[in-house]
Amino acid sequence: MIPIARPFARIAERLRGVGLRPTRQRLSLGRILFAKGDRHVTAEMLHDEAQADGVRVSLATVYNTLNQFTAAGLLREVAVDTGRSYFDTNTSRHHHFYDHRGRELTDIPAEGLRVQGLPRPPEGLAIDRIDVVVRLKKA
Amino acid sequence: MIPIARPFARIAERLRGVGLRPTRQRLSLGRILFAKGDRHVTAEMLHDEAQADGVRVSLATVYNTLNQFTAAGLLREVAVDTGRSYFDTNTSRHHHFYDHRGRELTDIPAEGLRVQGLPRPPEGLAIDRIDVVVRLKKA
DNA sequence: TCAATAGTTTAGAACAGTTATAAACAAGAA
DNA sequence: TTCTTGTTTATAACTGTTCTAAACTATTGA
Numbered sequence: 001m002i003p004i005a006r007p008f009a010r011i012a013e014r015l016r017g018v019g020l021r022p023t024r025q026r027l028s029l030g031r032i033l034f035a036k037g038d039r040h041v042t043a044e045m046l047h048d049e050a051q052a053d054g055v056r057v058s059l060a061t062v063y064n065t066l067n068q069f070t071a072a073g074l075l076r077e078v079a080v081d082t083g084r085s086y087f088d089t090n091t092s093r094h095h096h097f098y099d100h101r102g103r104e105l106t107d108i109p110a111e112g113l114r115v116q117g118l119p120r121p122p123e124g125l126a127i128d129r130i131d132v133v134v135r136l137k138k139a
Numbered sequence: 140m141i142p143i144a145r146p147f148a149r150i151a152e153r154l155r156g157v158g159l160r161p162t163r164q165r166l167s168l169g170r171i172l173f174a175k176g177d178r179h180v181t182a183e184m185l186h187d188e189a190q191a192d193g194v195r196v197s198l199a200t201v202y203n204t205l206n207q208f209t210a211a212g213l214l215r216e217v218a219v220d221t222g223r224s225y226f227d228t229n230t231s232r233h234h235h236f237y238d239h240r241g242r243e244l245t246d247i248p249a250e251g252l253r254v255q256g257l258p259r260p261p262e263g264l265a266i267d268r269i270d271v272v273v274r275l276k277k278a
Numbered sequence: 279t280c281a282a283t284a285g286t287t288t289a290g291a292a293c294a295g296t297t298a299t300a301a302a303c304a305a306g307a308a
Numbered sequence: 309t310t311c312t313t314g315t316t317t318a319t320a321a322c323t324g325t326t327c328t329a330a331a332c333t334a335t336t337g338a
Contacts, residue, residue, distance in 0.1 A: 160304090160305060160306080161305090162304075162305075163304090181295090182295080182296080183295085198296095199296095199297085199298090202295095202296065202297075203297095206297095222294070222295065223294090223295070224295085224296085
């Protein structure tokens with residue numbers, strides 16, 4: 001059975017499953033991140049949102065948590081803008097539209113999108129993953 | 140006639156052509172950038188290389204120059220790594236391999252590579268450009 | 279139930295990369 | 309030349325992120 005995304009599922013279990021103690025801060029941030037479907041957040045956005053929700057958590061912890069979640073495969077980092085890291089709650093294979101004016105990311109499902117005709121990677125290296133970023137402008 | 144890349148061509152003309160005075164610093168940096176075929180440099184790399192070549196130029200000027208060249212279409216910025224900007228002397232349509240361990244970029248020619256099945260961009264926005272980054276790992 | 283201990287959080291300092299400031303300087307025009 | 313305007317520079321400032329070391333807390337096992 002394929003594990004389906006379950007918004008309010010046992011976040012504590014998920015954390016324990018990847019070897020992270022389910023602390024108050026990690027549970028709160030996990031709830032914010034995973035309760036609302038696919039999201040793209042920066043550390044600052046998540047910190048602000050936590051404050052707004054009345055969750056007391058330091059910016060350092062937000063950074064630690066985002067990095068730990070990413071290392072554990074709960075999040076994925078998206079590089080579209082130098083000088084700002086986006087973290088994506090959708091860790092399955094997919095791509096992005098990026099509106100650099102609104103600094104907004106939108107998912108492009110992997111299904112249906114094909115990248116064909118890639119050359120062989122340089123000697124001694126293999127493809128880790130393919131990121132397609134479709135940069136947008138005003139129509 | 141299509142303008143072919145001419146390594147030692149009149150850099151001064153190119154600068155004047157985009158409205159930039161051909162100063163000693165811009166000429167030197169332009170020579171370093173455009174004399175050796177397609178390159179991917181960071182500000183720090185270019186600054187170091189200039190020093191090594193005996194060109195006296197401040198880091199601030201390197202940043203200014205990279206940004207001005209990019210705005211003028213002489214360079215293209217590549218976002219593969221947050222917290223570090225790469226500038227590419229190849230401004231034609233193409234894509235990249237990225238070896239994040241060696242922090243090295245390699246061009247993938249646009250010819251032959253096809254991205255198919257893209258969904259329509261969000262309302263009010265159009266595609267500006269498509270960046271494909273093929274991230275590499277040890278084979 | 280209660281230490282012991284090992285992992286976590288925190289404020290704040292430190293750091294990396296980049297941009298801003300404002301004074302000195304140099305290119306182009308007259 | 310001289311004037312004007314654009315450019316360069318050192319340095320300060322700024323942004324996003326990581327580090328540090330002390331305080332704290334989840335878990336373990338007695």
